[in-house]
Amino acid sequence: MEWIDKALHFFGLGWLNGMIAVGSVAFAVLAYIWARKRTKISHVHLGEHLLGSASDSLPPAIVVQYNGHSIPRLTKSLLIIWNSGENTITGDAIVEKDPLRVQIGEDGKILSVSVLKTSRAVNDFRTVPYVNEQANEAILSFDFLDSNDGAVIEILHTSTDRKPRLKGTLRGLPKGFTNVGQFTRPKPQKRSKAGKLADVVFSPLVLASAGFLFALYGPRPSVLPPDGGNSFVPGVLGGFFGMWVAYAYGARRRYPRALHLEALE
Structure with missing residues (x-):
């Protein structure tokens, strides 16, 4: 049958050996990542003005x-810190x-x-308030942190700056802490049935499958040399696979799942 002959020709191409070689290199890189031992602490932050604003x-x-004292504004900052x-x-x-x-910020006080x-x-x-004149700082302490262990810290304060900063020195961390950036809450959206169907149709998996079938059975583009076999196939597959990887990487949660709170959504 014609489709069987095409499939056998497809899997018998020399580029398959190249893909196997690339896969071997990727496996070696992943094996190195899994086996490495690092000492690293990361953090993300989130802040909002509950009363007042940054300018007024x-x-x-x-x-x-607050406790009988008037405050110019009320700001809430969240800091997620973990052993990365x-x-x-x-x-x-x-x-x-x-x-x-x-x-x-130096213009505020921790409440x-x-x-x-x-x-x-x-x-x-x-957490404990700082015991000296630094009213804009609070001490953090812990017994130990295994990999992905951490905590979600909430700070209520009066500063115009919503971004909390992690300070201090730990032995074995000469480069300090890794600031992953600001955590952005996803915007709640009501999706219609048509929108949900579009999400499925244009998902990376469906697009990659469509590209595979088109490369295998579709017409060969005229811009490609006629004697190049089906080299168009791995290019299409690689492009869609790369798009899927980029999509999955961008949509990932930046902090451990064990530290997730409904309040962060």
């Missing part, structure tokens, strides 16, 4: 108090002269700081 204080007619390496990090790695701490969630209670992740 509350109107004079509106008075907001493979090595266990113990609490005694924190340098006493430069403790691990979260810091807000409260709390741990909303931890990966495991046994990590004993804690």
Whole structure:
């Protein structure tokens, strides 16, 4: 049958050996990634003004108090911090002269700081207000952090800056902490049946399958040399596979699943 002959010709091409070689290299790279041992702490942040704004204080007619003291604005910042390496990090790695701490803008004061969630209670992740004149900082401490262990920290403060900063020095982390950036809440959208169908039709998997079938049975583009066999096929497959990888990478959650909260959506 004609389609069987085409399939046999397709799988008998020399480019298949090349793809196997590329796959072997990719497997070697992945094996290196899985086997490596790093000491690394990463964090993402999220902030919003609950009352007031970055440029203006509350109107004079509106008075907001916290523990009996008037405040110009109320800002909430979230900091998600976790062990993004493979090595266990113990609490005694924190340098006493430069403790691990979260810091807000110098124009504000921390009103409260709390741990909303931890990966495991046994990590004993804690926060305490700074005991000196630095009212815009709070100390963080923990017993140990295995890979992907961490915590979600909430800071209520009066600064115009919504971005919290992670400060301090840990032994074994000469380059400091890795700032992954701002976590953006996904916008809730109501999808119609047509929209959901479009998501399926134009999904990377469906597009890759369509490209495979077109490359195998469709007409050969005139811009390609006539004696080049079906070299068009691996190019199409590679392009759609690369698109799928880029899509999956961009849609990933940047922090461990164990630290996910409904409030972050």
